Amino acid sequence: MASKLARLVETIVEATATPYPVDRYLELIDPMITWRDTRAKITDVRLATDRSVTLTLRPTRQWDGHLAGQYVEVSVVVDGVRHRRFFSPANAEQNRGELELTITAHSGGFVSRYLRENARPGMVLGLGTPAGAFTLPADRPTxxxxxxxxxxxxxxxxxxxxxxxxxxxxxxxxxxxxxxxxxxxxxxxxxxxxxxxxxxxxxxxxxxxxxxxxxxxxxxxxxxxxxxxxxxxxxxxxxxxxxxxxxxxxxxxxxxxxxxFTVDTAPLLDPNEPITGEVTYSKSDVTTDNDGRTLLEQAEAAGLTPEYGCRMGICFSCTKVRKTGCTRNILTGELDSEPDQHIQICVSAPVGDVEIEV
Incomplete structure (x- = not known):
């Protein structure tokens, strides 16, 4: 025990002399020992249906609980790469010492399929801060x-x-x-x-x-x-x-x-505004015809694998620089053609020719 504590102190001291966050060192000792990061250890796994997995998790001390209806970012490391997705807890908000997630494994869901097939008690996941305004009112309805x-x-x-x-x-x-x-x-x-x-x-x-x-x-x-x-x-x-x-x-x-929990990303077809133009992925040296879908979907159809998280315009994991051209935000309908702008490609559809740093 003394040697483990000494190693912990030594690691923290080393961390102060490096640019890396303290938690990156603490996780080498125990991923549930954190300074700032919120994590959770899986304590139970249930396969309630043939397409879902229900996880019971014990969060670290940073977790303050959620309000019923909110969602939380969950991160998992797969083959050395950290992937982030958003899920809504199913447990009552009064149960702050525990978290329950039921995740449906969709055919195209990399993280959901990974967790259904690989989640085990003892596995540690990263947690974000609960968010979302879809909650019960303080004055409960009649x-x-x-x-x-x-x-x-x-x-x-x-x-x-x-x-x-x-x-x-x-x-x-x-x-x-x-x-x-x-x-x-x-x-x-x-x-x-x-x-x-x-x-x-x-x-x-x-x-x-x-x-x-x-x-x-x-x-x-x-x-x-x-x-x-x-x-x-x-x-x-x-x-x-x-x-x-x-x-x-x-x-x-x-x-x-x-x-x-999903966003309708189907192209907005307007007979007065036909879909035209090309999308150029400048970092990949790839150009494709614009089919009206979001830049993320079109990039994936072209065989590219840009990073993304929620696919709903929430987490900003998919933010890229639009060098030139005009895009429409599919959530708001807003058009933007300012060059060299950071945009979320999961909720941005090209209008005409677009060059994006992907």
Missing amino acids: RTVLVSGGSGITPVLSMLRTLTAEGYDNPITFVHYARTPDDVPYRAELDALDRTLSHVDVRIHYTRTENPEHFDPTHLDGIADADGAQVFLCGPSTLMSAVRDYAADRDLSDRLFSEA
Whole structure:
């Protein structure tokens, strides 16, 4: 023990004489000993469905917990390269000493597939600071409607668990969309809540057997439009659009709060503005025809592998310099043609000819 402490002191002293952060040295002794970085050790791994993995983590002392509905950056080192993605904790916000993540392994998801196949107790992941405004109001609603689809279940489940943990007894309706019963990672827990708590009403719709378009307006009639109801929505873009249209048609938009876990990056096709031009990746000496998608997607289609994180315009991992040309921010619609500007290529689509440092 004494020798380990002496080595720790020696390492810290060495760190003060170098440009590297102290935590880079501390992690050589124990990755859970940190000065500034927040990390978490995996304590349990469950394969709840054939496409997901549920991780229970014990964070380091820097972790202050999250608010139900927020997301957190998770980083993992694979073959010496650190990869970052964003996931929403599923546990109640009252449980600050533990973190639960349920991650769906998508076909193109490098990190999600890696964690499902390789996560083991004892593995240490990096954690960022929780962020996001998709949270419960301080003054709890008189009626809460939680709507989710696919892996969007985790932030609204965190809301449900938080409300039940604090003794909230106003009506809660939990509406979830999944392909089949086997695709719902928390089905047993939701069934138990539905049976045992009179104020909780769980309604799960299976899109492969009921409605391939996911959403039917009758699913929310009499619930979302009830007096005082507030609706919290998270899921794929098709579900988000359908529920938003539903709320707009019924003048309920001011009571709908939403967050997407993916961004619709399909090109905005306007017959008056045809897609033209070429994209030049100056560092790679590659030029391709512009097909209207984001610069990140077009770069990947060209065989390039630029760094990225969230693919949602949040983490700035994909920031590159646009040397020339005009791009459209797909989140805001804003056009920008100022030369030599740093842009996020995951949410920037070229308009005409563009040269980007990739």
